[in-house]
Amino acid sequence: MSEPKRDEVEAQLRLILATPAFARSPHLCRFLQFTVERALDGRAEEIKEYLIGSEVLGRGAGFDPRTDTIVRTQAHRLRTLLQAYYADKPDSPVVIGFAKGAYVPIFRRPSVPDAPPAAGRIHTGWLLAAAAAVVVAGIGGWWVGARSAVSGLEPAPARFTVDLSPQGALDVDRGSLVLPPSGRSALFPLIETNGVRRLWIRSLASGVSRPLVGSDGGYLPFWSPDESQIGFFQNGRLKVYRLSDGQMRDLAEAPLGRGGAWSPQGTILYAPRSSGFIYQIPEQGGQPAPATFLAPGTDENDHRWPEFLPDGRRFLYSVRARNKDHNCVRMGSLDSHETTRIFDHNSQTRLAHTRTGDFLVFARDGSAWAQPFDVKAGRVTGQQILLLEGVRYSNVSGATFSIAGEHYLVYHDTEYSRTAVSLLDRTGHVLKELTQPALLMGVSANAAGRMLALEFGGQSREPGDVYVGETANFAPVRLTFGGAGYAAWEADGHALIYLAMRDGLSILARKSTQAGAEETVLWKPAHPIFPTSVSADGRWLAFHEDRPDTLMDLSLLPLDPLTHTVRGEPVSIRKTRFNETHGFLANSGRYLAFVSDESGQSEVYVTELGSDGHPGFTRKVSLDGGVHPRWRQDDGELYYLSPTRKLMAVRIEHLSSGTQFAKPVKLFDTLAFGAGDSKSPYAVSGDGRSFIINTLRVDPQGLTVHAVADWVGLLKTRHLTVN
Template structure:
């Protein structure tokens, strides 16, 4: 009953007593397993072997008594301790009165009793009766309250669990978890893990899926992939397209078959029938409040209201509103560090700084009640702003991804992906390395906590680290791409810094002297540096302006320093690299529906050349301009895939050869970059002995509220 979140009573204790009696009589546990998770599966699904199979001298009546204690349905068990005590006393009386026990397989002419059998039976029965007499009064007391229980779920062999905050969700009935996983080829798909028998199955057709969510009957999974909102049956089959959703930012499904979802990075929340059709706007950012985007809607139990967060963040919290599917004026509910979820019995769970907290919620008045109760540490920040950090089932189970950043190490790889050696620096949660122009130093991010990051300089020859920033406001980037870009002379590095809910671009001196200085500041929420021109006169950065997608902009570092757009399209261009001669721009674009690598002239955008053939999300030039490397990564998840090399010519015009696979990166990297001559790669890999990425399942979480 505790595992399934049901009410417990004295019959639950009778089941526990049955486990004790079973082990006393047989020397074996009624429910065994190699791990906590397998024991749980055994309790939920399996029946113990008959006691007589393990101990042939067991009296059949005793076998029946204990078996009835261990029934999975409480209504099939002994209904009271008094009933059980009466049965045990009756067994004792029948044994001492000369009842006969025949061991299975005994021949017709075999003696019915031996001294040994009689002694064993009498001793066992009297011992069990004594236990019953001692335990029965205690069973009549008020049963103890179930305690919170946690266990970890990992991916199947060859699959790494994606630990982004919104990459997993538990079904409303608490029986299954859907999660994003990365296989050894770097492909991201959705997987289903049963909590009843621990089986795992991949959901076909869910390549590049992200942000999964469940139908209220636990029969379907909704998700976003390749510019569409889709659904797939949990029992299998091909996914169905519901409607367009270019860059989905969360969805929720009510019992009336309505899905509310955020279709794009900025902008409104829409609703659509789960069977497909036209999407209709139900909530719009309020310009008077300075809002630019709404995201991560979550239906309340009534199905008539949903919660969502508004961008930009204000300090470390978002404004949370309650909207309706009919588009009525929203109600401000609270502020929170992440999109809140509703969990029975009537609580909202959300982040407050680095903490995961619960707060009682009045669903009629749409207002929180009382103070916040600490539940634990908030999950690692999502690469998607405002994401909910967990999901909840209707029967009291919570699912979160890993709750603490893992220790990592910096490793040199050759062009086949083979490890050449480790940089012997102190343990830490490092990510997103960026090599200096002379390859002698690297700047990395380092986690102070799940939500706070700073920049550190690594002297690769001396294996010495030096801290560059100190306020924890560096945007780590989730391990995808570079957190910083170096100036050509190696004296400065530009990075993304979020101090107020808006990402601005700063520069820090590589020497560590002075304070970071702002380079690009504006009201635009999302912007990140991507390249420095070879002459050091311009910074290339990507930003998303309301009504468009990510575009590439130029920031002059001399004169009026006014940013100007460089490459604007209806699609996302978010990463770039400039050739050493300054003539060509390599960049990524999702104009085909997936991210690919292209090259076009830099001074004036002209004819473009497609470089990749099967996806690309990061690119780097060799210092002689004769080679490009590029790699793939999931749209939102820090998962690296195949790394390719392409021979190129940049004069008198541009020419590119066929991509050649160098190696497939391990999916648990949190950073990858190459030296200036592309002869080696600096990778960030999990430290020795680090646990595999996992999902944490918490049962009976409500009991933590009473502590």
């Protein structure tokens, strides 16, 4: 085989230097270019450690290789990065390399044809990315464990960390890092430093992360089998995104998506809401159809987290029941209504095909576990084994781990984004920090803005509990116990109405803020509800309801302010095929502001109310989108958050000829957390001069995840016996 010619070597050098891994390391670029050019010019004798250190790496004339190891260190990194480059590009016509301990490059043709990787060998995409990060970061970067080239040796698990992007934090409330089977890329939801939430993708070969244009607000992404497309949830819809050109297709309604999966035959499974069952739809679109059914005669209330088995017909899914002891993971089929119980706890479960056999990997009790699984028979066959600690599971955002076959397991131990509640004036200036960063999920104030209620998050995104205090000197006192949220104040600030979980059931409850007060049950709704506000006279509670037939519907619940009981059936305000949410009652009781997506995006509307609570004339008051409307106490101004989290204000004049709403004006930009969720991200003082905002605190360490290469080796170290 002929030796490479000069022009071939130079062309290969240009290709290598153009890769992102080298582009981020000027020192290594100069090192490689200097040594290659000297060798091509026949001046290999000039390639000495002293010359490289003093001139190429900038140590100057005083460089002493006996005490300064920079040349040897950089040479090691250069060899590592070149090995990773050729592992990812085995068809390169010219190989540029360095023998260990030498600085003169070697040029040769590939000596062997490309062959499939041996079992257990580290995947090239991760190898290149890991090597690149070692080069760039120097220390504290990704680490790649050495692999033996001797056939038959069992590779040991290698642990390293992955820094996904410097431009934000992992949006742990909207999903986790998701690997495809090849392990070549990773999808993840990102909270950018400016507060924008969208999906990003990282090429693990180049180490480059980029946002997916148009995916703002997207969450819970999942891969197509050929890795050319992704599915995800956005603005109450299930969507498909083609990675080659960013083309998106809208497939189906999904107001509160809870996981999706994509079969090789082109069927997509998805859980469209927080209750009910899993649906199926062709990848090109069509009429959705149920893929699972709530078992009759049981207390099952929702199915989520579908995962296809290799045949593309059977699938795993998580079952939640009112009695948590009945939670489980089941196996269903597109060809039958019959299901098989797999094990007795609910979690997002993934199938891993390995050289040791097939395993189900799932999160439980703050750890990742694996259990042998007979795919053909559809049953577990051995004991559960603890793999790793520090892995979480959330009923809202899923498990905080992902796997790529037998090669990689990535995970993080952050279950929530951290926020802090601040008091701001109308210019956005922070007047006072009311809390330290914590797991805060909702904020509400009474009509005067003097009393504040915060929901501190519980485990696995289950309802936390409500704490109350005076806004001026906020010292939170715990009001509820056992799980509660979505708190709405009665106008005088003496009691709250909220959603609670009691004995496995969702109830609407009331409790006074007086010491020793008891909780009373107001209502046991048939469908999931989300209370948002109470009228000033205590006669109405605004809420929206998740119904399987008409999506989110807006209603008023009639209350008796004297007996503190429900005095009748709910009055429907909006019941359409669109989502109507975030109803907030004006202090006068004359108006209800709410959000609807009937225009194609969420907008703020105001409807006039009769004395019987029934709606009258309705008008749109927001421009270019809006959520979470709030009233000033005198009804003279309405506020809302824009899609980019700007706090907007609408002046209102009450004239004899009618009510006039002015054009919305921007007050200031915010980082309000949960602006697109049902839980309240802010509250308003009675005079509209200050705002209490639950503000996202982007953790600079929030985008580091942990990874284990050859994670199957953990099974052996845990002494697992496969039956």
